[in-house]
Amino acid sequence: MGERLLMKGNEAIGEAAILAGCRAYFCYPITPQTEVAEYLARRMPEVGGVFLQGESEVAVGYMLFGAAAGGSKVFTTSSSPGVSLLAEAMSYLAAAELPVVIGNVMRNGPGLGGILPAQADYFQATKGGGHGDYRCLVLAPASVQEAVDMMLLAFAKAEEYRVPVLLLADGMIGQMMEPVEFPVFAEPPSRYTSGHEEWATTGARGRGQHLVKTLFLNPDAAWAHNLKLKAKYDRIEANEVRYEAVDTQGEMDVLIVSFGTMARVCRTAMETLQDKGLKVGMIRPISLYPFPAQAIREAASRSRLVVSVELSMGQMVEDVDRAVQGKAPVRWYGKAGGLVPVPDDVSAAILGMVEG
Amino acid sequence: MALTVFKKPEAMSKNITHYCPGCTHGVIHRLVAEALDELGLRERTVGIAPVGCAVLAYNYFTVDFQEAAHGRAPAMATGLKRTRPDLIVFTYQGDGDLASIGTAEIIHAANRGEKITVIFVNNAIYGMTGGQLAPTTMPGQVTTTSPQGRNVAEMGYPLRVADMLATLRTPAYIARTAVHTPQMVVQAKQCIKRAFDYQARGVCFSLVEVLSTCPTNWGIAPVESTAWLEQNMAPYFPIREYKRPEEA
Numbered sequence: 366m367g368e369r370l371l372m373k374g375n376e377a378i379g380e381a382a383i384l385a386g387c388r389a390y391f392c393y394p395i396t397p398q399t400e401v402a403e404y405l406a407r408r409m410p411e412v413g414g415v416f417l418q419g420e421s422e423v424a425v426g427y428m429l430f431g432a433a434a435g436g437s438k439v440f441t442t443s444s445s446p447g448v449s450l451l452a453e454a455m456s457y458l459a460a461a462e463l464p465v466v467i468g469n470v471m472r473n474g475p476g477l478g479g480i481l482p483a484q485a486d487y488f489q490a491t492k493g494g495g496h497g498d499y500r501c502l503v504l505a506p507a508s509v510q511e512a513v514d515m516m517l518l519a520f521a522k523a524e525e526y527r528v529p530v531l532l533l534a535d536g537m538i539g540q541m542m543e544p545v546e547f548p549v550f551a552e553p554p555s556r557y558t559s560g561h562e563e564w565a566t567t568g569a570r571g572r573g574q575h576l577v578k579t580l581f582l583n584p585d586a587a588w589a590h591n592l593k594l595k596a597k598y599d600r601i602e603a604n605e606v607r608y609e610a611v612d613t614q615g616e617m618d619v620l621i622v623s624f625g626t627m628a629r630v631c632r633t634a635m636e637t638l639q640d641k642g643l644k645v646g647m648i649r650p651i652s653l654y655p656f657p658a659q660a661i662r663e664a665a666s667r668s669r670l671v672v673s674v675e676l677s678m679g680q681m682v683e684d685v686d687r688a689v690q691g692k693a694p695v696r697w698y699g700k701a702g703g704l705v706p707v708p709d710d711v712s713a714a715i716l717g718m719v720e721g
Numbered sequence: 722m723a724l725t726v727f728k729k730p731e732a733m734s735k736n737i738t739h740y741c742p743g744c745t746h747g748v749i750h751r752l753v754a755e756a757l758d759e760l761g762l763r764e765r766t767v768g769i770a771p772v773g774c775a776v777l778a779y780n781y782f783t784v785d786f787q788e789a790a791h792g793r794a795p796a797m798a799t800g801l802k803r804t805r806p807d808l809i810v811f812t813y814q815g816d817g818d819l820a821s822i823g824t825a826e827i828i829h830a831a832n833r834g835e836k837i838t839v840i841f842v843n844n845a846i847y848g849m850t851g852g853q854l855a856p857t858t859m860p861g862q863v864t865t866t867s868p869q870g871r872n873v874a875e876m877g878y879p880l881r882v883a884d885m886l887a888t889l890r891t892p893a894y895i896a897r898t899a900v901h902t903p904q905m906v907v908q909a910k911q912c913i914k915r916a917f918d919y920q921a922r923g924v925c926f927s928l929v930e931v932l933s934t935c936p937t938n939w940g941i942a943p944v945e946s947t948a949w950l951e952q953n954m955a956p957y958f959p960i961r962e963y964k965r966p967e968e969a
């Protein structure tokens with residue numbers, strides 16, 4: 366590990382991309398993620414990388430495509446309305462099996478919404494956003510340090526599976542300052558995706574044509590392509606589930622499921638509830654896709670109540686409900702519009718559910 | 722001793738094109754391939770295919786290719802060229818692709834001066850989807866979505882892309898040409914070759930608009946199509962070089 370620095374989440378995310386070897390960043394400004402762009406506008410030229418502000422997130426999505434299909438590690442960040450525009454490209458990126466990393470520093474919606482933190486893009490991130498059968502690996506950090514660690518993981522997994530990886534942070538993670546340490550590598554990672562020589566469009570010198578495409582007019586070929594993608598998503602579901610379990614041993618009165626910033630608030634709320642004599646545990650999904658359904662189901666089978674706590678009007682609760690499979694009642698608590706419940710709001714709401 | 726007077730360019734594959742009889746997409750493909758051969762660029766060229774009749778363009782070239790979403794080819798070319806500056810990158814786009822859904826991408830790629838080459842095939846109609854109105858459709862021209870003919874009071878006048886982009890200060894080379902006569906084919910070849918040559922020499926953005934036929938969706942025979950292009954499109958879409966880097 367290197368020295369300990371006090372850094373804003375957005376800037377730390379930018380630095381982590383550079384540490385991962387990424388030397389190409391395309392973006393369009395939007396609050397609350399613009400500091401990533403401003404940071405990399407300075408840093409990329411220093412390390413011989415490409416920084417480009419595109420004309421829209423629509424175009425940025427395809428700048429990622431062009432660069433990734435040329436074998437480069439590539440990154441963008443945006444926030445909710447911008448990610449809706451990136452969604453077209455995300456379908457194409459997934460279909461073309463291109464490794465890219467996309468950061469969504471979520472703000473409140475729908476529509477223009479506002480610039481305050483939210484987690485209301487959960488459906489968009491985990492269920493699609495773009496058209497067709499595709500998935501993105503979705504990672505949700507709960508601290509600046511975790512965001513940095515996840516960025517390195519995101520580039521590694523994008524490369525390993527050749528999928529788009531979504532770092533789903535909320536505005537709080539982007540905007541807050543926390544101490545962070547960046548790992549030090551003996552050998553700096555390459556700016557190119559490993560193995561790209563086999564498929565990337567780098568000029569057909571002394572070899573046949575390389576083609577990166579998503580059109581399969583023949584239904585048998587399209588079916589085969591869908592099966593190939595499905596097999597990859599199955600491997601991701603088998604190997605890439607990540608979560609943190611807190612106090613989930615034994616019988617519980619309440620199992621909280623919460624991610625990102627909201628999970629940190631829940632940690633404090635748990636203490637209040639535990640002081641009142643309740644047995645409260647929490648599972649914090651770190652990967653939202655794949656979802657830690659099995660862990661939640663197993664813990665739910667030992668709990669009297671399961672509560673999904675989110676900065677949205679109730680999105681993840683659908684996955685929680687599906688995971689729990691009726692082993693316990695499932696409830697939702699949350700706030701949207703940029704309001705972040707304080708620990709006392711959460712503990713009071715849960716107490717009400719337990720007593721009600 | 723046998724003398725070869727005609728052969729397939731190396732940058733072209735052996736595949737037979739899927740284009741309709743009398744369609745000039747194939748001619749334009751060949752001119753691109755000849756230009757790449759003659760400039761010795763084949764092995765470091767990457768093409769970006771559009772969404773449109775040329776979506777399968779990669780089947781007819783032996784260079785690497787990426788296939789774009791509708792209208793986004795210039796953004797993909799930007800991402801590729803910026804990260805692989807040694808490559809020669811070109812997009813090949815129709816008028817629905819470039820002049821309608823992809824207007825933002827083409828204007829900004831041109832205005833940033835991306836060091837790419839754009840081959841813009843203007844056939845005044847949407848070919849692939851079966852003959853709908855394009856931004857370049859001629860006044861009065863009947864299409865499936867302008868069954869009474871293009872009414873300029875409601876649909877405006879055809880968009881002159883080369884003229885519009887030539888108003889920008891950054892792009893280096895902007896030309897309009899055509900391939901409906903042997904003389905024009907020779908001229909078109911010159912323009913296309915120039916455009917690639919400028920890119921190879923690192924000189925900014927180049928675009929060649931090529932007036933092209935779509936006998937199938939114009940609903941007229943191939944020979945009449947060339948006459949229709951000459952009489953209707955050529956007067957409205959001036960065939961000329963608009964901008965050359967030497968003049969900048």
Ligand SMILES: Cc1ncc(C[n+]2csc(CCOP(=O)(O)OP(=O)(O)O)c2C)c(N)n1
Nearest residue numbers: 772773774791815816817818846847848849
């Ligand atoms: C986002 C999106 N919208 C619409 C389409 C349908 N579409 C396919 S090709 C095309 C028009 C192509 O016309 P043009 O660019 O003029 O090329 P041509 O076929 O005439 O060569 C359209 C509208 C699409 N594939 N994607």
Ligand code: SF4
Nearest residue numbers: 740741744774848935
């Ligand atoms: S539909 Fe028109 S543009 Fe398409 S291949 Fe046929 S003639 Fe050419």
